[in-house]
Amino acid sequence: MSETMVPKRGKRAVGRGMTDTAAVSPKSKRPRAGLVLLLLSGAITLYIPVQLYWLAFVPGSFAFTGILFGTLLFACGGIGWMMPQYCRLLGIFGILFSILSLIGALGGLVIGMLLGIVGGCLCFAWRNDPDPKKSKPIDGSEGDGVAV
Secondary structure, eight states, rough: OOOOGGGTOOOOOSSSOOOOTTSSGGOSSOOOOHHHHEEEEHHHHHHHHHHHGGGTTTTTHHHHHHHHHHHHHHHHHHHHHHHHGGGGHHHHHHHHHHHHHHHHHHHTTTHHHHHHHHHHHHHHHHHSOOOOOTOOOOOHHHSSOOOO
């Protein structure tokens, strides 16, 4: 057999001589569902205020706050996609902006608000555990496998 047909240790074979390196790379470790929901929530929340852009800067209008919160929701999803180490914090901000978007854009017809809350919760609940084999036991011992 050729060298490319045999999978290397730590990687699994996915096709003819190809190994799945995307599953091992750190770029694939992000809460995709939560971030997509935050992006979608921002787009839906932006829809109504953008349709009323001519009214956004009239005194006493809340359309500007809808544009602001929709943009911030969309930015939370985009920044989380580029920098996954901040996903938990961005999830909290996503929940906050989703609830506050109820003021300016009626929460994106409430659908955008609900998607933002669910997406923010998914981002907040996500934990980046790089390698469970390298994690130490809770009590701080060496972890030689002997029960005490």
